[in-house]
Amino acid sequence: MCTMIANQAKIWGSGKGTRGWFTLREVNVSYDHPFNLSLEHALNIDFVNESEGPGARVAVELSVESARQLVHTILATLERAEAGGYLEPTENA
Amino acid sequence: MYQTDMYEGMLAETVAIQGYKGDVINAYSARPLGAGPFPGVVLIHHIPGWDEWYRETTRRFAHHGYAAISPNLYYRDGHGTPEDVAAKVRAGGGVPDDQVVGDVEGAMRWLRSSPSSNGKVGVFGTCSGGRHTVLVASRVKGFDAAIDCWGGRVVMSKEELTPKQPVAPIDYTKDLSCPLLGLFGEEDRGPTPEQVAQHEQELKKHGKTYEFHMYPKAGHGFFYYDRAAYRQEQAMDGWKKVFAFLEKHLSAPAKRGA
Numbered sequence: 001m002c003t004m005i006a007n008q009a010k011i012w013g014s015g016k017g018t019r020g021w022f023t024l025r026e027v028n029v030s031y032d033h034p035f036n037l038s039l040e041h042a043l044n045i046d047f048v049n050e051s052e053g054p055g056a057r058v059a060v061e062l063s064v065e066s067a068r069q070l071v072h073t074i075l076a077t078l079e080r081a082e083a084g085g086y087l088e089p090t091e092n093a
Numbered sequence: 094m095y096q097t098d099m100y101e102g103m104l105a106e107t108v109a110i111q112g113y114k115g116d117v118i119n120a121y122s123a124r125p126l127g128a129g130p131f132p133g134v135v136l137i138h139h140i141p142g143w144d145e146w147y148r149e150t151t152r153r154f155a156h157h158g159y160a161a162i163s164p165n166l167y168y169r170d171g172h173g174t175p176e177d178v179a180a181k182v183r184a185g186g187g188v189p190d191d192q193v194v195g196d197v198e199g200a201m202r203w204l205r206s207s208p209s210s211n212g213k214v215g216v217f218g219t220c221s222g223g224r225h226t227v228l229v230a231s232r233v234k235g236f237d238a239a240i241d242c243w244g245g246r247v248v249m250s251k252e253e254l255t256p257k258q259p260v261a262p263i264d265y266t267k268d269l270s271c272p273l274l275g276l277f278g279e280e281d282r283g284p285t286p287e288q289v290a291q292h293e294q295e296l297k298k299h300g301k302t303y304e305f306h307m308y309p310k311a312g313h314g315f316f317y318y319d320r321a322a323y324r325q326e327q328a329m330d331g332w333k334k335v336f337a338f339l340e341k342h343l344s345a346p347a348k349r350g351a
Contacts, residue, residue, distance in 0.1 A: 002139075002140040002187070002220055002221045002224075002245055002246065002283075003283070004183075004186050004187050004246075004253075004255070004258075006183060006184050006185070006186055008184060028180070028181075028183075028184030030183050030184060032140065032183055033140055033141055033220070035141060035176045035179075035180075038320070038321040039321075040282070040312065040313050040314070040322065044180075044183070046180050046184060048180075048181075048184075050181075053171055053172075053173060054170070054171045054172070054173035054174075054177035054178045054180070054181045055173040055174070055177050057177050057180060057181075059176075059180065
């Protein structure tokens with residue numbers, strides 16, 4: 001079914017789409033039908049820049065286990081960087 | 094039944110129609126060549142968007158003798174690949190029900206205004222389009238048959254209601270104005286067999302004409318040949334039921350197809 005479960009956050013970064021690199025301004029996270037992954041539902045992440053139109057999008061479709069693993073991996077990486085004193089404060093985030 | 098010495102032709106193209114509040118949106122139209130008269134079908138696309146499967150299916154209805162049209166319900170959300178536009182709509186929680194109802198009504202009026210129309214129009218939708226089919230057939234007069242293929246969230250909890258989807262389609266059952274065909278899979282989690290049974294009870298309660306089929310060993314989207322959910326046997330039987338239902342309720346179209 002279409003769950004319509006979706007959340008958005010403002011972000012700042014850079015993503016590589018079909019037209020090359022562009023500035024990322026939003027991330028859309030949904031648990032709904034994926035376009036390509038062979039699952040009825042997936043954890044879908046779209047890194048986008050809404051001001052540049054629907055094509056400014058880097059898409060990822062993950063199984064639930066993979067999505068949880070990604071979250072743990074990101075947090076573990078940031079914790080290690082923070083412990084080493086490497087984190088850089090950013091004004092745009 | 095198609096015979097090999099028959100002439101066959103089709104016109105398929107993108108057209109502009111007036112939808113909700115008179116907005117001009119684009120739509121994909123396919124109809125047999127000839128004077129008709131042809132019964133019409135409006136196709137309501139699914140949450141993955143106004144995609145190739147829907148344009149192919151629009152042509153499939155034309156191949157079977159129907160003037161078919163599939164409005165682009167995501168027209169207002171910008172243009173790009175169907176996936177990119179659909180991803181944007183998915184992130185925004187879908188399109189408003191009122192807007193869909195207006196756009197589909199506009200497509201129905203466009204079909205009825207054609208000199209080749211036989212005066213009857215059906216509506217067909219899968220997934221979110223199945224839900225929209227139930228909604229439109231209840232809120233708009235002018236349809237003669239409706240086909241809901243595994244539409245989820247026809248039954249909705251209060252927590253699922255949003256400003257864009259403020260009313261569960263099942264709550265409009267008393268207003269359903271045409272016969273309804275429903276095709277579902279036993280393994281679907283939305284709608285679940287229990288939700289389908291609940292919808293059926295409501296249809297019975299209000300004395301509506303309906304025909305529901307629950308397929309074993311099938312889940313959500315079992316017509317989609319490009320997805321793992323495809324179930325050949327169930328899909329082919331489902332298509333037979335679709336065309337038999339339309340022929341019964343939209344009067345006999347030209348004998349074609351197969």
